Amino acid sequence: MHAWPASEVPALPGKGRDLRIHDTATGGRITLDPGPVARIYVCGITPYDATHMGHAATYNAFDLVQRVWLDTKRQVHYVQNVTDVDDPLLERAVRDGQDWTELAERETALFREDMTALRMLPPQHYIGAVEAIPGIVPLVERLRDAGAAYDLDGDVYFSVDTDPHFGEVSGLDAEAMRLLSAERGGDPERPGKKNPLDPMLWMAARPGEPSWGGASLGAGRPGWHIECVAIALDHLGMGFDIQGGGSDLAFPHHEMGASHAQALTGEHPFAKAYVHAGMVGLDGEKMSKSRGNLVFVSAVRRDGVDPAAIRLALLSRHYRSDWEWTDQVLADAVERLARWRAAVSRPDGPSADALVEEVREALADDLDSPTALAAVDRWAALQGAEGGTDEGAPGLVSRTVDALLGVAL
Template sequence: MRAWTAPEVPNLSVAGPAVAVHDTAASGLVTTAPDGPAKLYVCGITPYDATHLGHANTYIAFDLLNRAWRNAGHEVRFVQNVTDVDDPLLERATKVGVDWVELAQRETELFRQDMQALRVLPPDAFVGAVESIPLVIALIERLQAAGAVYKVEDDLYFSVTADPAFGEESRYDRETMLALFGERGGDPDRPGKKDPLDCVVWRGERPDEPAWESPFGRGRPGWHIECAAIALDNLGGTMDVQGGGSDLVFPHHEMCAGHAQVATGAPYARAYAHAGMVGYDGEKMSKSRGNLVFVSALRNSDIDPMAIRLALLRHHYRADWEWTDDLLWVAVDDVARWRSALALGAGAPAEPVVTEVLAALADDLDAPRATAALDAWVAATLGTDGLADTSDSDAAATLLPVLDAALGLSL
């Protein structure tokens, strides 16, 4: 599957610091130390609807990590999936009377356009669930050889007790796991399972559902095994960071780790980083609640994508927060103000701002701290708080590449 077109990103003359992120498994900050290319896997969309701001918040967060690593001198190997066959997609296609393949292709293309407009760096491998079915089959066979898979009727299940490290990623107790598993697509009450938390890795064929041939009978992959198979095939072993929204901590990332660790005997990831949830009208943005704000709708309303990006950057990626229209209009005004200051060429001293921006993003992707440094520079340059400071004749030339390379803002 093709990704989107990469933006041109300037190379900086100054290197950024080593990058630290909050690791869910360690429950604290860890400094990344890639051995060779930095390996990043970010779970992608299930393309049954357009990209909403909750999605954008997550993907911009890990775009900051990608950029921070590059600015620190690392090559980056970034992989992302598209779950282009799964229950929510099939249910949506049936409800609206559209072929599920057509729906997936249409919404995936819209996602590409949104990511390109927001200047998110594209993955090196953008892989759909359907095209990864041979990888899934091969991984299930490895799990079978390890004795970690069993059959319930026509479905195959992964035995979570096969992974001695199961539970170490999320750090949840069993009661919490059971509750979340039931809420997030699991089937803890299904008869015949060895453990209520065991998850399906191969779903046997159902009437009126797509299915593919396999050594286990016709069917399709489970959700968690899809990401594990794609990650192992494209990253080749333990990754530096597994990323996604905080709603993926359990069961998705826990199960992915379990599959991979049983198959390989090695840790799935050195760190698990999770973005917070974006709310609207008092609830988390979700299709079921009908409170989505779509990136494409904002773009089609002539909103500058850089204002959308700035509005998201103003919140720390791990925070849960509420979207409001006022946040967007403030960002629209701020983008115009920043452009006015940069258009002067000269301005307040830029080097301290460069140092602060790179340091902030290396410190758990602290975009609010980085944007605050730019706000202060703009205020000083335009004289918002007094006399304008234009003592640095090359200020704009110094700052524009950093804004782009570090924050993804093309101004």
């Protein structure tokens, strides 16, 4: 599966700072020192609907991670999946009378268009669950052979009790896990499971649903968590730098994935940091497909809004915050974009050397994009009030905003 085209990232003078990021597993900030190649895995979409602002906010956060790392003169090895076969996708296809593969391909193509418009840097490897199945099957077989998985009426489940580190990612107690499991695709009430929290690794073929040959597993399709584990291990290996996604993935998805990988390899941790973006709401509720309260990136673009303004709206809130999308948030971003463009359109201006370092420091400090925006606001205000004599300043500001914030002025 191919990703989307990459926009050029301008080089800035000097060198950026190492990233200090909030790690869900420890509950505090850690400083990451990835070495010459930084490795990041971000969980992708289930393509049964268009990209909404909640998606965009999450991918914007991890785009900032890439930009901070690139500014430290590192290479970035970024992997993202597409869950192109799963219950929600199949249910939507049945509801709308569509072929599930056509639905997945159409929505994935629209996602690519949205990411391109928003100037999100693409992953080096963009892998669909379906194409990963040949690598998933042997992992499930290995877990079963090692006694970390078991059969139940043809399905195969992972035994969470086989991983001594289970629970370390989310830090939740068993009852909270059970409740979230029921809400987020698990089946804690199914009779016969060794532990109510045990997640499915391989679902035996169901009538009317797609299935693939699973060698000794029989025909079926993979569970949600093992999909990402197979892709991450194949392309990044154990101990990669960041496992990322929305905060609703901390449990069960990232918790279960870490346990799968640790049981497979005998190594710990699966990732050095677990980084989670907050939820975006609308009208007092989390923006989600199940609630139907979505603001689609493509729809806002069709209304004639500059994608750079959409990106500034996302950047105006800290990535870990839960926040509300409103017309005013977007209007403020449109106005800010106009001010910045006017400021950099002049032939000279006040020195921008300090601004570059302010933006670098803000983003290195747990991706503090609101503080970075405020720094650019101050330079633009000074430019408007006093101007300056530095002929290189407007160009340096433009390159800084482009390289570190992904906004083209």
